[in-house]
Amino acid sequence: MSPEGKTLLNIIILGLGFMVIFTAFGTCGNIEQTVIKSFNSTEFHGSGYTSMAIIYAVFSASNLIAPSVIAVIGPQLSLFFSGLVYSGYIAVFIHPYTSSFYTLSVLLGIAAAVLWTAQGNLLTINSKDSTIGRNSGIFWALMQFRYILLVSGEKRYFLVSDKDRQTVFITLTVISLVGNFLFFLIQRPDPEPAPSDASESLLPADISDSNSVSLCSQAFEAFKDYLNCNVETMWLPICPGLELTFYSGVYGTCLGAMTQFGDDAKGLIGLSGILIGVGEILGGGVFGILDKCNRFGRNPVVFLGLFTHIVAFYLIFLNIASDAPVAPEEGTQMQAFIQPSVTVALICSFLLGLGDSCFNTQLISIVGFLFREDSASAFAVFKFVQSITAAVAFFYSNYFLLHWQLLIMVLTGFLGTITFFVVEWGVISSRRDSDYDSI
Structure with a gap:
């Protein structure tokens, strides 16, 4: 396969992975507040609205550390482990407990920051100046198929028994896990002769190859890049x-x-x-x-x-x-x-x-x-501002x-x-x- 064909395939896999994960997560988000009200257990006292508030708040703050995480373990593993947290959040509803529900809400806020920053980093790694626009459009179109696949319907369809609820959320968890493992199909792009590409590696093993720089130094440099964007x-x-x-x-x-x-x-x-x-x-x-x-x-x-x-x-x-x-x-x-x-x-x-x-x-x-040379930091800034703005808009929308x-x-x-x-x-x-x- 040609180098351009390989990077295009990587973009398609990236878009499909996000589509699958967010189809499952979006369905969970659409029905969770209604399902919470139908729980037969008196030990659970969670709120879907409170959970979303926690997620957005932690998401905003966690963009500060996202570039450092990606510098340490690489964008591919960052996608995978962040996706696992999304699956864990969905799985909480199989046997819900208030403590685990809110704990996963906090972890999901962190995972969301890492996931989206890694997405931007991987998109940049697999694109040239001449293909970044095309690849952005392809990724965006593939991911948005989640709107077509989302479970939609009237609330009464989700007022279900414990057994039915468990079946629904086990299914959604498995679907999200499929999306996570799709990320392992992403291949290392062929290196270009430009020396700057040595710092833009796909796999975490490459990060420590250059000049014997320690992982902690890589993380610190990524954090400085974030502040200097x-x-x-x-x-x-x-x-x-x-x-x-x-x-x-x-x-x-x-x-x-x-x-x-x-x-x-x-x-x-x-x-x-x-x-x-x-x-x-x-x-x-x-x-x-x-x-x-x-x-x-x-x-x-x-x-x-x-x-x-x-x-x-x-x-x-x-x-x-x-x-x-x-x-x-x-x-x-x-x-x-x-x-x-x-x-x-x-x-x-x-x-x-x-x-x-x-x-x-x-x-x-x-x-x-x-920001090709420090794309992880730039996309962290992008998501940081976007999430804060969205949180402010959610707040004033109530009034x-x-x-x-x-x-x-x-x-x-x-x-x-x-x-x-x-x-x-x-x-x-x-x-x-x-x-x-x-x-």
Whole structure:
């Protein structure tokens, strides 16, 4: 197999592994709060919402140590061991105990930081400057198939007996383990002649080969790289972090609260998630395939993402009642600006997914391009800012009306797009200078 074919296969395996793991984990997350309420045991007193709060808080802080972990054991083993923690979190529901539930929540926050930082590092290792955009799109599209595969349905389907619950979570645990072991199919990319590639190894054994540097020194250097990453990286993930919160939590809540949609309002949440996934897959696939045909860089794709989201936000503003995010259990009684339409609501779901794929594929691409020499540290910064932003958005979503949330995303979307344009123009300028110097 050619070197480029091997690295492309690695990207496909990486995307499939994430798809399988997050299909299982996403299904667990969708049903865990409902399942917790149905437990027959009086010894368990956990809360799914509290668990998610713990996970996000630890996730944010753990990005500080993620580059060091990857420096010590390598990105491949980092993916595997982090994935095992995801499997362990799912397995807790087979025989639930409050202490083990919250302990795994803490460990999962740490594992999530290591997993996503290792993903960015491996994506960079297996990409060249000419293929980073294509590979980002392929990975993103493959991972987003999880939306299509997620178990969705009404809550009553998950109010099950202990035996049924154990069967469900044993199955999900096995599925997630399959995703973990897929990571072992990733092969070492063929080395390039550039001396900088010696530091970008796939297997942990390679890390200690260069200049007899100790593993502790490698970890310390990775932590310093994290702190020294370009400030531009700090700006880029803010907009996707806010939008992640909106399409993954707030928008579904809004649809379920719309009494004007009738008895099927709750059922729209699952359908909305599927259409978000369709938009993500379409965007990731198209932008990955067409990356080499794009003569104008990443800016047009990011601008398309901004335009798509602006259209979606405007339609949501017209179609959904303003108090839908904070409405009581029985739903909102406020009127939208237009007669609420299920069709418009689901079109907005697709646009949210499409716009998100525009942003994320290009952000992954440019971060991997800019920080090829210390990609683990750069992606740790990326996820650190994104997770903090998402946590802040989850917090204010409990209090802000819909129009204020949409306004925040519009403003940050404009600022994030301008920031991206500045960074991309810098990349284009450096390429031109390099081409001029080589003449």
